[in-house]
Amino acid sequence: MTNNPLTPGVVAGRLPDPELARNFADIVPRFDRHEARVAADRCYFCHDAPCITACPTSIDIPLFIRQIATGTPEAAAKTILSQNILGGICARVCPTENLCEGACVRETAEGKPVEIGRLQRFATDTLMDKGIHPFNRAAATGKRVAVVGAGPAGLAAAHRLAMRGHDVTLFDAREKLGGLNEFGIAAYKAPGGFAQDELNWLLSIGGIAVEPGKAIGNGLTLDALRKDHDAVLLAFGLAGVNALKVDGEALGNVEDAVDFIARLRQTDKSKVAVGRDVVVIGGGMTAIDAAVQSKLLGAENVTIVYRRGRDAMGASRHEQDHAAANGVKIITNAAPVAIHGNGAVREIEFAYTESGPAGLTIGKETFRLKADQVFKAIGQTLDGAPAGLDLNGRKIAVTGPGRTSVPGVWAAGDCAAGGDDLTVTAVAEGRDAAEDIHASLRG
Numbered sequence: 121m122t123n124n125p126l127t128p129g130v131v132a133g134r135l136p137d138p139e140l141a142r143n144f145a146d147i148v149p150r151f152d153r154h155e156a157r158v159a160a161d162r163c164y165f166c167h168d169a170p171c172i173t174a175c176p177t178s179i180d181i182p183l184f185i186r187q188i189a190t191g192t193p194e195a196a197a198k199t200i201l202s203q204n205i206l207g208g209i210c211a212r213v214c215p216t217e218n219l220c221e222g223a224c225v226r227e228t229a230e231g232k233p234v235e236i237g238r239l240q241r242f243a244t245d246t247l248m249d250k251g252i253h254p255f256n257r258a259a260a261t262g263k264r265v266a267v268v269g270a271g272p273a274g275l276a277a278a279h280r281l282a283m284r285g286h287d288v289t290l291f292d293a294r295e296k297l298g299g300l301n302e303f304g305i306a307a308y309k310a311p312g313g314f315a316q317d318e319l320n321w322l323l324s325i326g327g328i329a330v331e332p333g334k335a336i337g338n339g340l341t342l343d344a345l346r347k348d349h350d351a352v353l354l355a356f357g358l359a360g361v362n363a364l365k366v367d368g369e370a371l372g373n374v375e376d377a378v379d380f381i382a383r384l385r386q387t388d389k390s391k392v393a394v395g396r397d398v399v400v401i402g403g404g405m406t407a408i409d410a411a412v413q414s415k416l417l418g419a420e421n422v423t424i425v426y427r428r429g430r431d432a433m434g435a436s437r438h439e440q441d442h443a444a445a446n447g448v449k450i451i452t453n454a455a456p457v458a459i460h461g462n463g464a465v466r467e468i469e470f471a472y473t474e475s476g477p478a479g480l481t482i483g484k485e486t487f488r489l490k491a492d493q494v495f496k497a498i499g500q501t502l503d504g505a506p507a508g509l510d511l512n513g514r515k516i517a518v519t520g521p522g523r524t525s526v527p528g529v530w531a532a533g534d535c536a537a538g539g540d541d542l543t544v545t546a547v548a549e550g551r552d553a554a555e556d557i558h559a560s561l562r563g
Contacts, residue, residue, distance in 0.1 A: 124418070125396065125419065125420040126420060127396060128396055129492055130373050130393045130394065130493050131393055131394075132390060132391050132392055132394075133390050133391075134419070135417065137390055140390060140416075140417070143308070143416035143417075144307050144308045144311060144389055144413075144416060145308065145311060146308065146311050147308045147309060148212075148237075148238060148241075150238070150242060150245055151242040153193075156193070156242040156243075157191070159234065159235050159238065159239055160185045160186070160189035160239060162226060162234050163182060163185040163189070163226075163234045164182075164225060165182040165186055166182055166225060169181060169182045170223040170224070170225065171220040171221070171223050171224055171234075173223065174220050174222065174223035175219060175220050176219070176540075176542065176547075177203045177204040177210075177544055177547055177551070178203055178548075179199070179204055179207070179220075179240075180199055180203070183199050184196040184197075184239075184240070184243060185234065185236070185239055187199060187243075188239055188243060193246040193247070194243075194250070194252065194254075197243040197247035197248075197254070198247070198254040200240055201244065201254060201255075203551075204276075204547050204551075205275070205276050205547070205551070206276060206301070206318065206322070207243075207244045208241065208244040208248060208314070208318045209272075209301050209310060209315060209543065210543055210547065211240035211241035211244060212237075212309050212310050212314070213305050213310065214542070215405075215436045215438070215439070215542070217436055217438040218436050218438075219544070220236045221233035221235070221236050221237065224236065253321065255283050257282060257285055257326055258283065258284055258285035260287070260327075261284070261561065262287075263286045263350045263561045264287045264288075264348070264349045265281050265287070265288050265289070265349055265350060265352070265557060265561075266288075266289050266345045266348070266351075266353070267288055267289070267290045267353045267355060268335070268336060268345070268352070268353065268354050268356050269291070269293075269299060269355035269356035269533065269535070270292035270297035270299055270319075270330075270332075271292075271298070271299020271300045271301065271355060271534075271546065272299060272301060272533065272544075272546040272547045273533025273546040273549050273550035273553075274290060274292070274353070274355035275297075275298075275299075275301075275319065275550070276548075276554070277355060277550035277551065277553055277554040278290045278328050279322050279325060279328070280551050280554035280555065280558075281554045281557060282326065282327035283325060284554075284558045285327075286327070286350075286561065287327055287329070288327060289329045289330075289349070290328055290329065291335065291340060292331075292332050292333075292334070292356075293333070293334070293338065293356065293359070294332065294333070295332045295333050296316075296332070296386075297330065298316065300357065300543060301315040301318070301543065302315045302316065302319075302385065303378075303382040304378060304382065305385075305409065306384075306409040306413055307389070308416070335504070336354075336504055337504050341506070342507075342508070342509075342526070346526075346528055350561055351528050351530065351557045351560065351561060352528060352530070353529075353530045353531070353532060353550075353554070353557065354506075354516065354524070354529065354531040354532075354535060355531070355532045355533045355546075355550060356504075356533075356535055357533055357535055358500035358503070358534045358535060359500070359503040360500060360502060361378060361496065361499075361501070362496075362498045363496075364456055364496055364498065366456050366457055366458050366459060367458045368460055368461065368465070369459060371461045371464055371465045372461075372463055372464035372465065373395065373464045373492060373493045373494065374465050374493075374496070375493075375494075376496050376497075377400060377402065377406050377407060377410035377495040377497035378406060378497075378500065380410055380414075381409055381413070384413055384417075394414050394417040394493065395414070395491070395492040395493030396419060396420045396421070396492055397419070397420065397489075397490045397491050397492050397493070398411070398419045398421070398423070398492075398493045399422075399423050399468055399489050399491040399493070399494050399495070400414070400422070400494075400495045401424075401425055401426075401468075401494065401495070401496055401497060401498060402424070402496070403424070403426035403427075403433035403434055403435060403452075404433070404434030404435055404499070404541075405434065405435050406497040407424050407426070407497035408424070408439045408440070408442070408448075410495045411423075411424050411443055411448045412442065412443050414493075415447050416446065419493075421449075422447065422449070423489060424443065424448060424450045425452075425454050425489070426451070426452050426453075427453070427454065427473050427480060428452065428453065428473070428480065429453060430450070432475070451470075453472060453473050453474070453475075454470040454472055454473060454487075455470060455471055455482055456468055456470055457471045457486060459494065465491050465493070466491070467488045467489060467491055468489050468494055469486055469487070469488045470486060470487055470488070470489065471485065472485050472487075500534070501514050502515055502516070502535055509524055509526055509529070510524070510525035515534075515535060515536055516531040516535055516536050517537050518530070518531050518536045518537055518538065520556065521549075521552040522536060522549060522556060523556065530556065530557055531553070532546065532550045532553040533546040536549065
């Protein structure tokens, strides 16, 4: 190994391969059968379970946990997957501490909820390991539906539509499908090839034709899709990235955090270059994932800087604490005002901020952080929306379960207005839009 955490600049190979393997191993290992039974026995099986209400996909959580407790994890998996066909990845990446586990009565009473996420993973992994697909296609309807975008919303919709007997064509801008599940989450949350394994398992229901490398404006037009199909669902996410709009943003080694995270998911970790002094701007999950993984790659100093206070950060307190436990420093109430360097970033200047009734105020007092690499994680924006669609803010306007202003066109996931930018929310929106499409096609 020629590099180490003290090597100046942005370089690869700061840590030896065995240490990288440990750093990027599964963060929460899967339960074995005995551990799952013990964890399931902690559930009260509430009649009016608040965990169900807290789940965006409304999984019957007490039922699937009881099924695990009685030794039938395959039945538990079917209960989960009937509501959330991507229950495997969601069990790994959902902020359960804010959703089902945060609402658990055990959390309220004892400060230790039932481990719903790990139990969900145990059930879905058990089923997938056996190669079982618990759903069958209905009789063919003769209807054709185009789904544009093969991320969580598009995949959930495609599966539900295929299950209802429709013929689905699934388009995606990338050559490799999976969207956020494949390219947008921390490598240690879903190590190995799980995202592709789940994708292949989902497609095994049949009735879904795949067209990679095609997007609106790149081989596809909305008019042509409407002409060739009985319905169209847009689920292409948010391809654009918000700019900092400060001097020096174009300097070298200033990049979007989403690109860095995608690179980590697709490349040998020993070949991914990272700086010695890394600064991440933003306060959501993307910022946390970029910062923690920079540290795991061997960066000496990693700092997250967010313009508001801790409570306003999009990342949960659990994720913030996880970052801190990995040596990431978090600075709040500061906004970038300039990036300095000669060809490449050398340091970044921030001003202190205050939040008040008039909004965010940027003060005159500034400070600088040494940085040889800067990641921008201040949100993504809609890019390439088809002309003729009404927008709500910077997303596609929808009513009900994803109906757009254009007849026969639905939208779901991050590109559609409303809802949280979560994998599980995208799954719910894709599923519900598919059911509405199905009802519409039935007349």
